[in-house]
Amino acid sequence: MPGTILVTGGAGYIGSHVVRRLGERGERLVILDDLSTGNRDAVLHGDLVVGSAGDFHLVQSLIRDYAVEAVLHFAASTVVPESVEQPLAYYRNNTLATHALLEACADSGINIFIFSSTAAVYGLPEEVPVAEDAPTRPINPYGSSKLASEWMIQDLAEASDLRHITLRYFNVAGCEPEGRIGQSTPDAHLLIKVASEVALGKRDHLAIYGTDYPTRDGTGVRDYIHVEDLADAHLRALDHLRVGGASAVLNVGYGHGATVREVLDTVQRVHGRTLPIQEAGRRAGDPATLIAQADKIQRVLGWQPHYDDLELIVRTALDWESRMSGKGGGND
Numbered sequence: 001m002p003g004t005i006l007v008t009g010g011a012g013y014i015g016s017h018v019v020r021r022l023g024e025r026g027e028r029l030v031i032l033d034d035l036s037t038g039n040r041d042a043v044l045h046g047d048l049v050v051g052s053a054g055d056f057h058l059v060q061s062l063i064r065d066y067a068v069e070a071v072l073h074f075a076a077s078t079v080v081p082e083s084v085e086q087p088l089a090y091y092r093n094n095t096l097a098t099h100a101l102l103e104a105c106a107d108s109g110i111n112i113f114i115f116s117s118t119a120a121v122y123g124l125p126e127e128v129p130v131a132e133d134a135p136t137r138p139i140n141p142y143g144s145s146k147l148a149s150e151w152m153i154q155d156l157a158e159a160s161d162l163r164h165i166t167l168r169y170f171n172v173a174g175c176e177p178e179g180r181i182g183q184s185t186p187d188a189h190l191l192i193k194v195a196s197e198v199a200l201g202k203r204d205h206l207a208i209y210g211t212d213y214p215t216r217d218g219t220g221v222r223d224y225i226h227v228e229d230l231a232d233a234h235l236r237a238l239d240h241l242r243v244g245g246a247s248a249v250l251n252v253g254y255g256h257g258a259t260v261r262e263v264l265d266t267v268q269r270v271h272g273r274t275l276p277i278q279e280a281g282r283r284a285g286d287p288a289t290l291i292a293q294a295d296k297i298q299r300v301l302g303w304q305p306h307y308d309d310l311e312l313i314v315r316t317a318l319d320w321e322s323r324m325s326g327k328g329g330g331n332d
């Protein structure tokens with residue numbers, strides 16, 4: 001019988017979607033989350049333990065008490081501008097916490113580790129679509145703190161029997177179709193989240209950051225992926241490692257992108273109303289185009305997207321936003 005899965009950050013936006021899917025297929029789960037941005041209501045399965053993924057002794061005792069077999073590590077600080085203002089907090093919450101977690105894994109003989117990384121490790125890529133072996137040159141502490149974690153994981157895997165799947169997420173959006181969990185980060189800055197808040201009247205306008213990029217309509221292009229497809233990648237990563245599959249670093253994206261204007265057109269169409277949109281200057285550090293080369297994950301994990309549809313992504317994001325307005329809260 002498979003052991004328990006330890007999910008750090010399982011009360012957060014992406015972690016809670018993965019917990020839901022793991023729970024639905026009958027996995028035993030223990031969720032470790034400090035609830036700094038996550039919400040206990042988002043944890044639909046398993047036992048929630050409130051604490052830090054960087055607490056070596058706590059993790060060690062959870063691994064022992066729950067007979068943990070595998071670790072999925074989502075817990076992290078993820079707001080890029082905040083990382084620029086508070087770099088040490090990002091290195092502490094992301095890099096140092098991952099170090100302590102890895103030490104607890106090594107100490108307890110855990111050899112299956114799935115890590116939430118980010119396209120931010122690529123910085124401003126020279127070539128798009130960007131492949132996993134492209135140079136990693138993050139341009140903010142968020143990306144650096146994740147890249148440093150990647151290195152530790154890879155070095156430990158070289159030195160021990162730990163095997164890992166490191167998933168580099170592109171632009172994640174949407175929520176589960178039933179709308180019980182979603183994204184509720186305060187002071188959101190991500191495009192689809194901000195546009196949903198504007199649509200629901202929670203903000204008075206949305207700014208397009210840059211209309212002079214060398215793209216098809218002058219605005220930035222991103223590879224938006226539905227959180228349900230991302231969740232599926234984690235389940236497949238777990239299955240792969242459980243049967244002895246090799247470690248890998250994998251992009252999670254669809255391999256094509258949408259411009260800011262295309263996203264906003266979709267939001268307006270789905271919402272049925274025009275949004276107050278202003279054109280503004282470029283935001284520092286934004287690449288013109290960021291698209292995943294997405295064939296490796298399909299090859300290694302057999303992953304296939306099922307929600308590759310901007311309208312569906314936007315509709316689930318808008319539905320969630322309006323549910324949150326209704327109940328005056330939500331989860332992160």
Ligand code: UD1
Nearest residue numbers: 080118119120189190191194207208209220222260285286
């Ligand atoms: C951001 C991070 C990236 C991280 C990812 C997931 C930055 C600079 N990048 O990606 O490192 O991996 O989140 O956490 O923060 N846009 C607008 N108006 C807005 C918001 C966004 O025009 O109000 C545009 C942006 O200029 C960009 C696109 O929309 O072209 C997507 O932006 P966003 O959703 O913030 O994500 P990224 O910046 O791609």
